[in-house]
Amino acid sequence: MVVAEHDRATREHLAELLRDQGFIVATASSGQKAIDAVRAQPVDLVLLDVDMPGLSGIDVCRVIKTITKDRFVPVVLLTPPGDESARIQGLRTGADDHVAKPMDDADLLTCVDHMLRVKRTHDDVEFAKSELRYSSLHERLGVLPDPRYFHQRLEHEFAEARRHLDPLACCILAVDGLQKPVAEHGPEVALPALDEVCERVQRTIRNTDVAARFRAAEFGLLLPNTRPARALALAECVVAEVASRPIEVGDVRIPLTTSIGVGLFPSANVRTHSELLDAASVAVARARVAGPNRVCVVQQQGYIFSPSLSGAA
Known part of the structure; x- marks a missing residue:
């Protein structure tokens, strides 16, 4: 799991909160570091601050969705309070959900749990499709x-x-x-x-x-x-x-x-x-x-x- 947040205190709090739940967490303080973290390892979920230095969170979301197009990596945007335009723009870019700041820990964990269940369901379906293709290849080719x-x-x-x-x-x-x-x-x-x-x-x-x-x-x-x-x-x-x-x-x-x-x-x-x-x-x-x-x-x-x-x- 990747936590990309420009504010150090918030970033460390989110990482500690998720690690206490048993998750393995990598942190990123900039948009480019978030992209590098997703490229470097298998990732189950990305928490992404909209207001990132350098590349914006919206741009980072677009890049992450492009480099993970062969698999499903949920992206949850962390949006400023009352910023409806950022939420809409992020969802149009490919974000899967959003949580508005300031974040309640319980609400954030509920969102994380929901997105991980969605990912597991998606991965199970893709695995089943792969198994069907494998069986089809055996039946059709005999090799x-x-x-x-x-x-x-x-x-x-x-x-x-x-x-x-x-x-x-x-x-x-x-x-x-x-x-x-x-x-x-x-x-x-x-x-x-x-x-x-x-x-x-x-x-x-x-x-x-x-x-x-x-x-x-x-x-x-x-x-x-x-x-x-x-x-x-x-x-x-x-x-x-x-x-x-x-x-x-x-x-x-x-x-x-x-x-x-x-x-x-x-x-x-x-x-x-x-x-x-x-x-x-x-x-x-x-x-x-x-x-x-x-x-x-x-x-x-x-x-x-x-x-x-x-x-x-």
């Missing part, structure tokens, strides 16, 4: 969604995990062993083989997990609300399922191996969804170096491999 979908879900799942302090695992699965059959039988064997890998992955992961294509011969997995030991176990199951029997494409039998890298949140070096993806990318590279059918998990003290490697850290 996994594309990389763009994976990145969208990664950003969403990371924001949810950070908001609720839930664990999240991001995995990258690399398929190895396609080079030789492609060289011997032509590139037309690659796509059916990867489609079969897709099906084996889907059979192994849980209904709450997300799987999608990531790069050529690579897949991305998101495991919400999954602790490290469980993430490692699921990754091992995927590796075992893909390696359990050769993939048959016509008369060609293709034995494939896989490597999986796992990034974890929360983690000391993971503060954004991009850093979580980077951790998984580094881990899958290390897994491939370690040998076929390896899982590598990034942890603060180093790397954990499965099956275990002596001296791996």
